[in-house]
Amino acid sequence: MTSGPRRIVCLTEEPTETLYALGEQDRIVGISGFTVRPPRARKEKPKVSAFTSAKIGEILKLEPDFVVGFSDIQADIAAELIRQGVEVWISNHRSVAGILDYVRRLGALVGAAGRAEAYADDLQRGLDAIEQASARLPRRPKVYFEEWDDPLITGIRWVAELLRIAGGDDVFPERAMESLAKQRILADPGDVVRRAPDIIIGSWCGKKFRPEKVAARPGWEAIPAVRDGELHEIKSPLILQPGPAALTDGVREMSRIVQAWARSRNGP
Known part of the structure; x- marks a missing residue:
């Protein structure tokens, strides 16, 4: 007999990606319009939310028995759904360890604890392999990660942690510990x-x-990265979602950038 919620609405991408990875996608009845991973989710599931807003009426029509969201930014959506009698779980994880724990907890909530443990362990092994490779670098680059350009916003905690795993060091580690974007604004680009x-x-x-x-x-022409042409993009769905994408494709892209930088200075 299947246990756990049967009709789940995911207000952000990471629960959708996690549930698909666990083979529990049939439980999902609605997703965020920003979902791009896995690609099939956009074709299979109705889109009922953005990030700071949601179609409450459309969500209720889906008759969910569980809604999963992320962060205090979705507090108003959660409160309205709770007032309508819907069970809601808002996670608020901001670290690599928090993402791994999130995978385990979500799996347990849908009756797939064993698969979730195995999946989280596999994600951890991938991170360990990248960290072992980066430990062989002769020098660690200093990295500025920019989440937004107007105003300038630096990277959040899991981004800084993944940078360390990939072999780089965030130049604003003190700001990375701030959970809110407004607390990571750089008033002075200098x-x-x-x-x-x-x-x-x-x-x-x-x-x-x-x-x-x-x-x-x-x-900024005085910055080594600008002088040397070391300006790179990582697509936001790969790194700015606190879910499996960041721990797989996101950190691998970071590692690729860091390793290429090291090779250009020290040879193959």
Whole structure:
């Protein structure tokens, strides 16, 4: 007999990707309109939410017995659904360990604890392999990760942690510990110049990274990353979702960038 909720609405991408990875996609009856992973989800499931807003009426028509969302930013959506008698789980994880624990907890909630444990262990092994490869680097690059360009917003905690695993060091580690984007705003772009990153990675949520605009910022020509042409994009769905994507494709892309930087300076 199948246990756990049978009709789940996912307000963000990471529960959708996790449930598909666990083979529990038949439980999903609605997803976020921003979902791109896995690609088949967009074809198979109705889209009923954005990130800060949701079609409450459409969600209720789906008769969900469980709704999964992420962060305090979705508190108003959660509150309205709770008032309508819907069971809601809002996770608020912001670290690599938190993402792995999230996979385990979500799996347990749908009666797939064993598969979720195995999946999380596999994700951890992938991270360990990348970290072992990065430990052989002769020098670790300093990395500025930019989540948004106007205003400048630096990377969140799991991004900084994945950078370390990939062999780089976030130049704003103190800001990475701040959970809210407004607390990671750089009022003075000169702060980046002074911290002199070797690599700049842009992941502008929902729009294309423009390295030529970054390079043209006043004074930024003095930054080693700009001088050496080390400006790279990682697509936001790969790294800005606190789910499996960040721990797989996202960190692998970081590792590729860091390893290429190391080879260009030290030979193959």
